[in-house]
Structure formats: C-alpha cells, structure tokens
Amino acid sequence: MEPIRMVDLVNQYTQIKEEVKAEIDKVLDSAMFINGPAVHDFQGALQEYLSVKHVIPCANGTDALQVIMMAHNFPKGSEVLVPSYTYVATVEVIALLGLKPVFVEVCPKSFNIDIADLDNKITSESVAIVPVHLYGQCARMEELMKIAEEHSLKVFEDTAQAIGASYTFSNGSTQKAGTIGHAGATSFFPSKNLGAYGDGGAIMTNDDELASKIRMIVNHGQSKRYYHDSIGVNSRLDSLQAAILKVKLKYLDGYNKSRYEVASFYSSHFQEVEWLTTPFESPFSNHVYHQYTLKLADGINRDELIAYLTDLGIPSMIYYPVPNHLQKAYTSYGYKVGDLQVTEDLCSRVFSLPIHSEFKPEQLEFIQHSVKAFKGMH
Numbered sequence: 001m002e003p004i005r006m007v008d009l010v011n012q013y014t015q016i017k018e019e020v021k022a023e024i025d026k027v028l029d030s031a032m033f034i035n036g037p038a039v040h041d042f043q044g045a046l047q048e049y050l051s052v053k054h055v056i057p058c059a060n061g062t063d064a065l066q067v068i069m070m071a072h073n074f075p076k077g078s079e080v081l082v083p084s085y086t087y088v089a090t091v092e093v094i095a096l097l098g099l100k101p102v103f104v105e106v107c108p109k110s111f112n113i114d115i116a117d118l119d120n121k122i123t124s125e126s127v128a129i130v131p132v133h134l135y136g137q138c139a140r141m142e143e144l145m146k147i148a149e150e151h152s153l154k155v156f157e158d159t160a161q162a163i164g165a166s167y168t169f170s171n172g173s174t175q176k177a178g179t180i181g182h183a184g185a186t187s188f189f190p191s192k193n194l195g196a197y198g199d200g201g202a203i204m205t206n207d208d209e210l211a212s213k214i215r216m217i218v219n220h221g222q223s224k225r226y227y228h229d230s231i232g233v234n235s236r237l238d239s240l241q242a243a244i245l246k247v248k249l250k251y252l253d254g255y256n257k258s259r260y261e262v263a264s265f266y267s268s269h270f271q272e273v274e275w276l277t278t279p280f281e282s283p284f285s286n287h288v289y290h291q292y293t294l295k296l297a298d299g300i301n302r303d304e305l306i307a308y309l310t311d312l313g314i315p316s317m318i319y320y321p322v323p324n325h326l327q328k329a330y331t332s333y334g335y336k337v338g339d340l341q342v343t344e345d346l347c348s349r350v351f352s353l354p355i356h357s358e359f360k361p362e363q364l365e366f367i368q369h370s371v372k373a374f375k376g377m378h
C-alpha cells in the first residue's frame, strides 16, 4: 500500500503534470512574471466560476483578509465579531489593524459561527462580522446577513477552507461561498481545496467601489503609477501561480466531489461507532470537506488515538488545539477559560483524518478499519 498522506499533492500533480508544465513554460517564455496575462486570465476564470463581479488576486489568504479591512478604514478600537474557533489568520489581521476582535461561539454541530451568540455580542462599537466557512461548509449566511443589515455591519467571509461550496437561500437561490457578504477572502495555500504551488490568495466582491479601493491597496495604494493616494501594501499573485491555478480551477469541482466521496465513505463506517460523532451536513450548504473532522466522546484519549494511528502510518491532525481567545498573543483582550464553552470543548475533542482527492480504496479501508479497532485495543 502506498503511504497515506494527510494531503496528497504528489499524485494530484502527476495527473495534470503535462498541462501545468505547458502553462508554466508559457509564463517562462514570456518572462511576464508579475501581472502577466496568466494573472488576468485566472482572475477572469475565477470570477466566472464564482459568478462574482470582481476577483482581486493577492499574495495569500491572510493578506486578502487584511486588505479588505484596510479598505474600510474603521476607527481604531472598533469591534469585529469573529469566531474564536478558526485559524489564527482570521483574528490576527483584526488585531494588526488596531481593531478589537470580539470572539463569538460556534455551533457544536456545524463548527460555524453561532447566530444567537453573534446577535448578543453586537454593540454600538461593532463594525463588521467575519464568518469563517470552517472545514468547507458555509456558515448560516442568510440569518447572518439579516443581522448585519439590521445593525449596518459589514460582512467579510473567510472562504479559505470553502472555495467551491455554495449556499442555498430559503427562496431556493444559490450563491457561492465568499460572494454573499460585502467581500470574501480566500487562500490558495497548497493544501487548500484550490491550492497553488506556493502562496496565493484572492478577494471577491460585487461592490465596484470597494473593488477599486482594494485594487489600489494591494498595489501600494497607487492610483496611477507613482501617485499614492492611500497607504497600501505589496500583495500580488505571481504569474506562475496564476497559471497553475488556472489549470487547477478546471478540476476544482472534481476535487471537491472526490473529497465528498471520501467523507461519505468515512461517515458510513463511523456512523455506528458510539465514541465518534461524524461531521454534520447542513441543509443550506454543500460541504467541500477541506477537513474531515470527528468529535471524540468523553473518555477517549485523543493523544493515545493519534499515537496509535501514527504507529500504523495514518497521519491525523487537531484543528485546532487552542482556541484563539485563549492564545497567548491575544490575552490582552481579556478572555479566560470558560468564556466560550462550546469552542473550548470542541478544541479538546476534535480530530481530523486525512482527506484529499487521490485515495486508493485500500488506503481508505485501512483507515476506517484501524480507527474502528482503536477502542478495543485501549
């Protein structure tokens, strides 16, 4: 059996090697490494795929979030509502810009922002909400947008884990994750569902004015060459990455479908296991399974389980062991243990298995069999 990987980018590349190499060669031959035609082409293709007016490519997903917030020029100390249960980048940019992260609970089933707690935590200082479509499934965007509208708050979707997911509104209409709020940010980190061969990111919006501000900010706040109207950053997607991403975008739906099939396989085997809770699939969003994350019952020793699987050659991960409100870097915001009980409980019991688009059936069989055998052996 081939070694099991958390993410298998080697076998994925093998299948598209010729196509990718041809596109890389075009960039090399043109020597247009920065803002070359490949960037423009990819931007157009992603706009079309997402049915969004503007895609602004940038250097990574963290920059995408930061630039969106820079474009709004919120007064220092303004409050931004964000789940604590997310990758640190979502919170980091809020803090970096001198804004105040207000940590919101998540729903214990979906792992996404809890609407009731969100509503409770809105104050006169609130300016924005950053829902995170965690593990590949959309947050409750319809309710969230309604609350945002009532309080005149901006909504910036962190879509780093959910590119290609779509949300179904109660009237039956659908929209792609990242295009529902005022702006969305995504990441093309290699292990993301649409991954580059290096860093990359993008901002999505349907707002023309916001798009032009963002375009300026990612390019040193420049309105025309050597005229700088605002303080900006240097954040670009390079042409090589854009060329690679344009090839991979064609396969994204296929990759997401394969991930879904893997998740369905796992869940069909783990459903009956009393010490495992399989991922919840919401009726209003499809799931693109950036992660396949199980919850362990009380009394199951997670470290032992991980060590046992590691010994068998099965990698696994904890996303995330420490919630952001309890991270050392964010102690100045005054949170303590017990402030977000659902979040803290999840961090103590979640556990993610390998998921990607390149499994061999025997690998999946081995994983499901090994996981199920754990309890009898401990």
Ligand SMILES: *Cc1c(COP(=O)(O)O)cnc(C)c1O
Pocket: 060, 061, 062, 063, 086, 087, 089, 090, 132, 158, 160, 161, 186, 187, 188, 189, 199, 200, 201
């Ligand atoms: C990966 C990720 C980011 C950051 O993306 P980078 O491209 O690594 O900067 C932000 N938010 C979430 C939820 C992520 O998973």
